[in-house]
Every structure is written in C-alpha cells, then in structure tokens.
Amino acid sequence: MxxxxxxxxxxxxxxxxxxxxxxxxxxxxxxxxxxxxxxxxREMGMTAPALYRYFPxxxxxxxxxxxxxxxxxxxxxxxxxxxxxxxxSEPGVPDELLPLGGASRGFRRWALANxxxxxxxxxxxxxxxxxxxxxxxxxxxxxxxxxGQVFGELxxxxxxxxxxxxxxxxxIPPPLRAELANWSQAFPVPLPLGAxxxxxxxxxxxxxxxxxxxxxHLRFALTDAEPMFELELRxxxxxxxxxxxxxxxx
Amino acid sequence: MxxxxxxxxxxxxxxxxxxxxxxxxxxxxxxxxxxxxxxxxREMGMTAPALYRYFPxxxxxxxxxxxxxxxxxxxxxxxxxxxxxxxxSEPGVPDELLPLGGASRGFRRWALANxxxxxxxxxxxxxxxxxxxxxxxxxxxxxxxxxGQVFGELxxxxxxxxxxxxxxxxxIPPPLRAELANWSQAFPVPLPLGAxxxxxxxxxxxxxxxxxxxxxHLRFALTDAEPMFELELRxxxxxxxxxxxxxxxx
DNA sequence: CGTTCACGATTAACACTGTTCACTGCGGTG
DNA sequence: CACCGCAGTGAACAGTGTTAATCGTGAACG
Numbered sequence: 001m002x003x004x005x006x007x008x009x010x011x012x013x014x015x016x017x018x019x020x021x022x023x024x025x026x027x028x029x030x031x032x033x034x035x036x037x038x039x040x041x042r043e044m045g046m047t048a049p050a051l052y053r054y055f056p057x058x059x060x061x062x063x064x065x066x067x068x069x070x071x072x073x074x075x076x077x078x079x080x081x082x083x084x085x086x087x088x089s090e091p092g093v094p095d096e097l098l099p100l101g102g103a104s105r106g107f108r109r110w111a112l113a114n115x116x117x118x119x120x121x122x123x124x125x126x127x128x129x130x131x132x133x134x135x136x137x138x139x140x141x142x143x144x145x146x147x148g149q150v151f152g153e154l155x156x157x158x159x160x161x162x163x164x165x166x167x168x169x170x171x172i173p174p175p176l177r178a179e180l181a182n183w184s185q186a187f188p189v190p191l192p193l194g195a196x197x198x199x200x201x202x203x204x205x206x207x208x209x210x211x212x213x214x215x216x217h218l219r220f221a222l223t224d225a226e227p228m229f230e231l232e233l234r235x236x237x238x239x240x241x242x243x244x245x246x247x248x249x250x
Numbered sequence: 251m252x253x254x255x256x257x258x259x260x261x262x263x264x265x266x267x268x269x270x271x272x273x274x275x276x277x278x279x280x281x282x283x284x285x286x287x288x289x290x291x292r293e294m295g296m297t298a299p300a301l302y303r304y305f306p307x308x309x310x311x312x313x314x315x316x317x318x319x320x321x322x323x324x325x326x327x328x329x330x331x332x333x334x335x336x337x338x339s340e341p342g343v344p345d346e347l348l349p350l351g352g353a354s355r356g357f358r359r360w361a362l363a364n365x366x367x368x369x370x371x372x373x374x375x376x377x378x379x380x381x382x383x384x385x386x387x388x389x390x391x392x393x394x395x396x397x398g399q400v401f402g403e404l405x406x407x408x409x410x411x412x413x414x415x416x417x418x419x420x421x422i423p424p425p426l427r428a429e430l431a432n433w434s435q436a437f438p439v440p441l442p443l444g445a446x447x448x449x450x451x452x453x454x455x456x457x458x459x460x461x462x463x464x465x466x467h468l469r470f471a472l473t474d475a476e477p478m479f480e481l482e483l484r485x486x487x488x489x490x491x492x493x494x495x496x497x498x499x500x
Numbered sequence: 501c502g503t504t505c506a507c508g509a510t511t512a513a514c515a516c517t518g519t520t521c522a523c524t525g526c527g528g529t530g
Numbered sequence: 531c532a533c534c535g536c537a538g539t540g541a542a543c544a545g546t547g548t549t550a551a552t553c554g555t556g557a558a559c560g
Binding site: 030031032033034118119120122123124125126127144145148173175176179182183196197200201204205206207208209211212214215216217218220221222223224226227228230231232235 | 280281282283284368369370372373374375376377394395398423425426429432433446447450451454455456457458459461462464465466467468470471472473474476477478480481482485
C-alpha cells in the first residue's frame with residue numbers, strides 16, 4: 001500500500017511540517033490573531049499564496065495544527081502517566097490511581113506550558129474553525145478522540161481491574177440514562193452506565209479546574225491554583241476507589 | 251455631583267448605548283470575527299472612524315460590551331434565583347438550596363442562549379482584549395466582580411444561616427490554606443477557609459459543566475447535556491447541606 | 501446677537517488580512 | 531528531449547483597525 005514515498009512527497013511533507021511548526025511558533029508568540037498566512041510565509045521566506053499549495057485555506061491549516069497539538073498533548077500525558085506509574089506510591093493514594101493522577105497532572109502541566117494551544121483545543125470555538133463540522137474524518141476530531149481515549153482507557157481499566165462504586169442503572173435519572181446508553185455503545189469494552197457517568201463527572205471537574213486556571217478565571221481568588229488543583233485531584237480520586245478505602249478528609 | 255446632564259451628554263450616552271447594542275447584535279449574528287467597526291457603523295448609518303469619538307479602540311468597545319454582558323447575565327441569574335425561591339420546593343431538595351439552584355440554572359440557560367457572549371466572558375482570553383490588565387477600574391472587571399458576588403452571597407449566606415460541613419483549617423493543605431486566607435481577606439463577611447474552599451470547588455464544577463456544554467466539548471459523549479448538568483447540580487447541592495440530610499444516591 | 505470652539509462625522513489614506521488569478525520556472529516522468 | 535505538473539511569485543480584490551485632515555453644526559460665552 002505504502003510504497004516508498006517519492007522524493008517530491010518527502011520534501012512536500014517536510015514543508016507541511018515546517019508550516020505547522022512555524023504556525024505554532026507564531027501562535028505562541030503573537031496569539032491566534034497574529035497567526036496570519038503572510039506572517040507564516042514571511043518567516044519561512046515564502047509568500048502567502050504559496051501556502052495554498054499545502055492547505056486549501058487558513059482554517060484547514062489551523063485544524064491540522066490542532067490535530068498536531070492533540071497528539072503532542074497525548075504524548076505528554078502518556079509520558080506523565082507512565083512516569084507516575086514507575087515512580088511508585090504516593091502517601092494516601094492507592095497505587096492503582098497513580099497512572100490516572102500522572103496523566104491528569106500531565107494534562108494540566110501541558111495546558112499551563114502551552115496556554116495558547118490549550119485555548120485552541122479546549123476554549124471557545126472560533127467561528128470558521130471546525131465549528132459544527134462533526135466530520136469524523138476531520139483530523140482534529142480523530143486526534144481529539146485519541147486524546148479522550150487516554151483518560152477513557154485509564155478509568156475504564158481501573159473499573160475493570162478493581163471496580164469503584166457507581167450508581168445502578170435504575171438509580172440514574174432516565175434522561176441521563178438514555179444519553180449514557182447511547183454513548184456507551186461506542187465503548188470498546190462494555191461498562192456499566194454508572195461508570196460512564198462517574199467518568200464524565202470527573203472529566204468535567206478536571207476540565208473546569210484546568211480551563212479556569214489557564215484562562216485566568218481563577219485569578220479573582222487564587223494567585224497560584226496548583227494547591228486547589230491538587231485538592232480537586234484527590235477528591236476525584238476518592239470517587240474512583242472502593243467505598244471502604246475512602247479517607248474522608250476533604 | 252451629578253448635575254442634570256446636558257442635552258449633548260444625553261444624546262452621547264444614547265449613541266454609546268446604540269453602538270453597544272448594535273455590536274451585540276452583530277456578535278450573535280456573525281460571531282466575534284464579524285464584529286468589525288465598519289459593520290457596526292454601517293448598521294448605524296455611520297462610518298467607522300466616527301466610532302472613535304466614543305471608544306478609543308475596538309478593544310475598549312469590546313470591553314464595554316463585556317461589562318454590559320456581565321450585567322445582563324447577573325440580571326438573568328438574579329431573576330432565576332428569585333423565581334426559584336418563589337416557586338417553592340422541589341422533591342429531594344432542601345428549600346434553602348432553591349435560590350442557589352435557580353441561579354445556577356439561570357447561569358446555564360443564559361450561557362446556552364448566548365453562546366457567543368458566554369465565550370467572550372468565560373472562554374479563552376483573546377489577546378488584545380483585557381489580557382492581564384488587572385486594572386480594578388476596568389469596567390469589565392468590576393462587572394465580573396458583581397457577577398461573582400451573586401454566587402458568593404448565595405453560598406456565603408447559606409453557610410451563615412445554616413452551616414454546611416467544611417474542612418477545618420488544620421485539615422486544609424498549608425499551601426492552599428495560604429491561598430484561601432489571602433483571598434478571604436476580600437470577603438465582606440468573615441467565613442471559614444473551608445467554606446471558601448467548598449465554594450471554589452463548586453464553582454469549578456459548575457463552570458466546567460456549563461463551559462464544556464456551551465463550547466461543544468461534551469458532544470463526544472452527550473447530545474443533550476441537560477440531564478448531566480442536573481445531576482451535577484444535585485451532587486453540588488449535597489455538599490452544601492448538613493451532613494445528616496445528605497441522601498447518598500449519586 | 502455674534503463669535504468662538506469643541507465635538508460629531510466624513511473622506512482619504514496606510515498597513516494589514518484571506519483569497520484568487522495569471523504567470524513563471526524547475527523537477528521528475530514519458 | 532519534450533512534456534506536464536507542481537512550487538512559487540506578483541498583482542489584485544474586498545475587507546479590516548486606525549490615523550490625519552477636513553467640514554459643518556450645536557452649544558456656550560462675551
């Protein structure tokens with residue numbers, strides 16, 4: 001299928017990569033508003049129309065950049081996950097939660113180190129950039145899916161190896177139950193609807209904590225949000241642990 | 251101090267209001283990118299440079315618009331709060347929580363009905379628009395403060411009238427304790443640091459749930475996020491209620 | 501009442517933006 | 531060698547925020 005890519009294809013791929021790297025650099029330096037085709041081309045010693053040989057529009061370039069950023073984020077999270085698992089136990093934290101905690105901290109660390117990029121991935125959608133596309137072949141959507149899988153595998157694997165308490169199907173309000181049932185059809189492994197609900201709740205809290213910090217929406221209260229994040233993380237972990245082992249200190 | 255404003259001042263104020271209203275209309279119709287000075291002026295039968303008689307730059311216009319939007323959001327939340335308080339009891343919800351629940355639902359409803367505006371207030375900060383200003387005289391910051399006070403008063407009043415369980419100061423990790431102590435100095439009424447921590451945690455979850463839904467970041471799992479929001483709201487409420495009355499069903 | 505002057509508003513212009521079009525070269529292929 | 535396709539260019543179009551110079555009118559003051 002994949003024959004040796006012709007020499008032209010290689011230099012083309014290299015140019016595409018250079019465009020995205022340059023765009024990335026300008027994004028962090030100037031912000032999304034300064035991310036103009038002419039600026040990218042200027043920095044590469046080209047002219048703006050030449051970029052249309054590689055991307056049909058600025059929007060598609062941004063989408064490709066977003067896909068790359070998702071992959072980079074996944075890489076950082078996976079590395080943090082494995083490092084945390086290898087580092088060994090933390091006081092008061094069950095060993096099974098270490099990978100998940102590592103991935104969560106990796107998520108926050110990447111977000112803080114790459115605020116502009118985080119805003120592109122998880123901020124308010126910019127009109128004209130993959131709004132309501134819902135194209136499943138959209139590379140950004142695929143990358144986002146890979147990102148979600150990291151957390152999904154961790155929580156799902158956690159539940160399968162040592163179930164944490166989840167509400168029974170009958171205890172979930174019917175409208176939510178229907179939503180969760182619909183979603184759970186996409187799971188690679190069958191999980192109870194309650195597990196999906198707990199996962200979603202945890203993800204909402206994690207997103208809230210990180211997004212608020214990165215976007216500066218916690219500055220009204222905190223100058224350094226890390227202690228609060230750590231507390232949230234522990235509270236989240238307490239929900240993913242068998243009921244008897246919970247230490248109610250938060 | 252405030253003498254009868256001269257006739258000129260009145261028509262000027264009216265023009266300022268019309269500019270912001272027009273900007274608002276264009277914002278919802280075209281999105282933040284379509285919010286151009288020329289478009290505003292065109293719709294008002296003027297030319298773009300005339301707007302510089304009223305706002306020193308586009309950024310200042312947007313900031314003024316943001317302040318207005320905060321006030322509108324506060325108005326919607328207050329109305330929802332009072333309506334919920336007057337409507338009477340919900341099954342399984344203590345009456346004291348009704349105003350807070352109403353305000354929270356009002357927050358979500360306004361956010362969903364005004365997605366673009368919500369993105370402006372609570373999304374990723376756009377560079378060039380009040381980034382890192384921290385001018386306390388910034389009208390947008392003042393309006394944001396008024397917004398925060400709505401939730402602050404509700405949770406604070408709730409605690410003062412019927413305390414909910416909060417961690418003791420000694421049980422809060424020292425770094426977080428220092429952050430909360432610093433923040434609590436700005437409180438109009440003294441509250442335990444634990445109450446500040448619970449408030450912050452609740453606000454993070456509420457923000458996370460609403461922001462994810464509005465920004466479309468929950469579509470990977472849910473087509474309608476309302477049932478999940480209602481569940482989060484109940485779980486939040488269970489933290490703001492005396493320990494004995496908690497019904498552990500989530 | 502007449503003068504003055506600040507303010508509202510306009511047109512023209514500058515430096516940008518995304519995008520399209522017509523046009524050059526050059527590299528790889530037949 | 532001839533050819534075709536592709537990378538890249540410059541010009542152009544419509545639009546942007548913003549500034550400068552200018553004009554006219556309404557309000558205030560002597």
